[in-house]
Amino acid sequence: MINLANNLLFAAEGGTEVSFPVLTSLIVIPFLGAIGVALVPKGRVEVHRLVALMASVVTGAMSVWVLLNFDRNDGGFQFRNPDPNVWIESLGIRWDLAVDGISLFLVVLTGFLFPLAIVGVKPEHSPKNYYAWIILLEAGVMGVFMTLDLFFFFVFFEVVLVPMYFLIGSWGHGNRIYAATKFFIFTMFGSALMLVGILAIVFLHEDATGIVTFDVVALAEGQNWGDTVGRWVFLSFVLAFSVKVPVFPVHTWLPDAHTEAPTAGSVILAGVMLKLGTYGFFRYGLYLFPEAATWFAPVLMILGTIGILYGAAAATMQKDLKRLVAYSSVAHLGFIVLGTFAITTESLTGSVSQMVNHGLSTGALFFLVGWMYERTKTRQISELGGIQKSAPLFAGFFTLVMLSSVGLPGLNGFVGEFLILLGAFVANPWIASVAATGVIFAAVYLLWAYQRVFHGKPRGEHTDMEELRPSELMVLMPMVVLIVFLGVYPKPMLERIEPSIEVLVAHIDENVDDWTEPTADVLIAEDSHDDEEGEEGGEGEE
């Protein structure tokens, strides 16, 4: 144990020369924060808040440090301890953390959203438990994104349910117990089979190599299971992730959970937790089961497309504003699923960036809707109206965030959606063309809702809604800045994602005999691509 602690705290991690275990601390700091909150006596509300905030801010700062020190030319795992700490030797379970282009931005997004969620909304009661749970949640989420060990992945994947269950169940609105239970049972049900799948592939790997390991890299490189087993196990993983994403038809927990969750819960749920599923598709779907993933890809592309249209159609007719935003998440995540299983470099890059973009824009939307609920005590669209008159700034921010969600070029939402559809078009033009109609529906439901809530004559009891407060502005500003920045200049993000995507695609190509990346039958691609590379090389030399 002492040895383990020693290693955890002081061993070097990462390809870059870091003597400090930065990734480990991304999990440990929020975890300690949770313990810290728990140790502070009840009643000292401000101290609880401060401890949680400090922990999350430090975590956020460190995630930014990771981002800054990330080598954008390297598509492999970075910050990984070359000799990971063994936890249970006989089972090959190791404390093995790393980030690559796929997980990097999710880690940063997590580090970014949690402080905002803590600043943005105060709980209505029992602040101590609230802050403890929320900061514990951050530790769990970070763990999922960074671990390369299937065992720890499963543990973290399940652990995040508990804080969220309590956040929804204790601080939610209305029908919160039903929503929390539904959320919990759904996700548990989804991941139950995954554990069997994990054990199956670990044992099959052991049969072939004699080594017991939960190391996802070793397992993925080995591919020591037949196609049939691979497909079944893949399905068990897909079920777990599909529930989490959520993919049609296992999405029905989401509207309930989102609607009843407290504002911060909705923000984190939409911003980060849904991405556990889509990230799972990447790391434990495409990477771990390339053969099965390519085999099932058409089905999942169609399910993603159904999600896009179905979520949009359901969102249009919602009477509850928060529920509407929740259904819009179903549609947006449908895009990510579509892009993931189109399996082209463009669509995969788009999917990863869409995860981040959706986190920002839908997170911001949930903040705004939550604040609106705080002021008016209603989320019913029919009870609101003409708010732009009394709160123009509020309306202005809402408009911007809404347009990002609609996918207006120049704002972040567009880049991901566009790349996904572009890549998907190369893989399957028909599906992509149908999915592209989703951009029409996004405009329909959001603009219609906006018209009813913000335009028209002030209606009902809420004729003069309070304008944005400075503290709220402080939360919103960073998000809005990123929304605009990532829309205008997404290159810094895309160029860090892409090398890892290329590695992933090469990995799939290598391990699936009758599969090559779908490419267009193009007239001039070769020439132009060479030119680009030449230019890039030139830049690199400078």
Place this chain on the structure above:
Amino acid sequence: MLTPTYYLVLSALVFSIGAFGVLVRRNPLIMFMCVELMLNAVNLTFIGLAWGLNDIGGQVSVFFVMVVAAAEVVVGLAIVVAIMRRRDGATADDLSVLRG
């Protein structure tokens, strides 16, 4: 010639008595004693076979059983006494609060 068979037959008899007692009696204390009978019947089997096979392992197992039995008696009796104190002359059939 003394063979393990005798022990086994005796143990089977004792076990059956115990099992029968558990099934037909309603007094918790008597049921307890019957359970003890069953446990000791098993002990007897262990001892008998250990002797017959000349293997110390059987005797070791008996110690485990006795420890468990002792622990069980401590906890079980405590519960039974506690229940008896609360209500008079409760039979096992009266105690069904754990009904699903």
Place this chain on the structure above:
Amino acid sequence: MINFVYLIPLFPLLGCVTLMLVGKKMGEPSAGYFATAASGLSFIATVVTFFGLRALDVEERQVTKTLFEWVPAGNFSANAGFLVDPLSVAMLLFITGIGTLIHLYSVGYMHGDENFSKFFLYLNMFIFAMSILVLGDNLLLTFLGWEGVGACSYFLVSFWFSEEKNAMAGKKAFITNRVGDWGFMVATFLAFASIGSIDYLTINGTAAQLSTPVLAAMVLLLFVGVMGKSAQFPLYLWLPDAMAGPTPVSALIHAATMVTSGVYLLTRVNGLVYEALLHAQWVTNIIAWVGVGTAFFAATIAIAQTDIKKVLAYSTVSQLGYMVLAVGSGVFVAAIFHMITHAFFKALLFLGSGSVIHGMDNDQDMRRYGGLRKLLPITSATFIIGWLAIAGVPPFAGFWSKDEILLSAWELGGINGKLLWFFGLITALMTGFYMSRQVFLTFYGDYRFGDPDKDEVDQAWDGYIAHAEAEKDEAITAREAAATKLEEANVAVESRNVAFAKAQMEVTQTTSEDDLAKAQKALDTASGALEKAEAGVVSAQDELTAASALVDVKDQAVSSVKSEAARRVEPEPGEQRTAGAASDFLPDAVAKRAEHHPHESGWQMATPLVILAFLSIVGGVIQLPFTSEVHFLENWLEPALTFEHKFASSAGTKVALAVVAIIAGAVGIMAAVSVYLRNQGDPAKIEKQILFDGWGYDRAVTAFMGGPGAKMFDAITWLDANIVDGMVNGTGSLVRGTGSTVRRFQNGLVRSYAMSITLGSIGLLVWFVVRIAA
């Protein structure tokens, strides 16, 4: 000097950001002048760029200026790069130029609006987005501008968002455009998937190598986008509604610039369209027919509109149809030429209409105008110039460009080309008619702003009839009262009679002297009372007669009023609809209008009118059909077009076609003169209700969306809540049901548990024994 191109979007962007931050503090009118300056600087930068480009050799006049790599992923790459070529610069010249004028105009128009600075923020944002649209060197960057101008249009149409109607119109514009954007996006994907690049230069350069189906699909998909943005059938619906925005917005966005961007896009990919013309002519035929069809269709609707801006809106749709026709005929120069002249005269007309609306207390109903020529001299003079330009009267700008489009349709050859030309010609005739109608209704005839219109007259007559009927009712009530009174009097006479008889009896029967005297006295009294009562009966009789007579009079009055009303409401031919005797019952609004005095607008509004009027007169100079030296526009645009188009028709044909076109325009104008100026003929016969409703298309679409469309979405929502989620909840209750069944085994009786254990053990034992035995 080409590098000045960066400044073109930069100035409006800076203006927009500044106004966003400190616009409120700047206030009125500084914010407006500031935005005007930003737009003006952008115009100057464009002019400098223009001269910079002119200084280059003709072959080198396509310069790509890359800012940074915007969206790189895999094999895909899109730059934030500007394609500076004659086409984009020509577009920018009129966009920033007219944009600046409209900024200035808006300073006057938006005077007193509470969101004054916000309006200019949006205008600057629009100029920025529009310049990005035009300058983008690839489909994606153009798409950014494309959606950007769409968003600005959304903001500006619903600028006065408190009115539900305006908010609705803004939303409708954005969503309808999104339908078109779908086509644009998929076309972009297809370009990447088939060419490997979405740069315009590459697309145009490789268009010839594309297979025909791909080529056709790409052009058609782009055309779907064009239908949305350039308001072609069937996606034109949003443009008439977009008139809900402030008038400068209608002029800038919904007439001069944004709506033409679809035509610009097709011109930008002219290599593609030209290939389609060569190898898949059915595609360009679709474009041409949609164009001419829209032009014709919208013109028929414009004839019956009563809202001054609606006429112009449908006219814009119609004129855009002409441009699309030109593109479909493969004559891009004609399309751009018409786009420029149209920008001049349509912006002029819209601004003029804004000036009228401003002067007429925000009333937009043309039927109430009339005779404004003397009251709004500058507005009317400039408006009339715009009218002559759009009606195709030589030598005004519109004549030259429209003529060129008709010629290009004619030259497509065959019955197809002739038919296209013919419909174009009929549309020109109708254009002459409806524009003249507008001018005559607005500026000629009598000043009738104080006059009641149809509804108000109806209202007045209804009021008058109601009044007469009320009087009649009053008379009837009076008659009834009189009748009652008569009855009462009769009863009184009866009772007096009885009393009198009684008194008489008393007199005859009495013997005593005293009593006799007494009885005699009583008899006298009774006789007096009787006489009085009889007199009462007579007077009541008279009263009743009088009341009855009054009822008759009132009854007659009612029927006469009714017949008069009927005659007025459905007047004989040549008879004017007036309130006449019912004038007293007109709504208050009429009186309020009657007191209104139209006023000419301030210099901020007048200056742009004058400048645009000048341009509408001489705009045709940029492309005169006489010799190739005076094809200034064509010569200028040549480097941007992948091929050169030369009209093949002989000079004689050209002149003949031009003469026919002039005659068509003249016929339209003359028809309007006879109907609206000389009142020979009934306007109602021309302004059919079905035309006013736009052939019911809008209503049908709305009904579909609100009916079956919404029902389908509702069904999905229901499905989600009940079937999909129902399955989940069903699983839950299944588990709970099973649990409650199974829990009965857990009865809490220790001995029954022991029994189960025993039975189980015996069962196992038996199984083992059987297994071993077997």
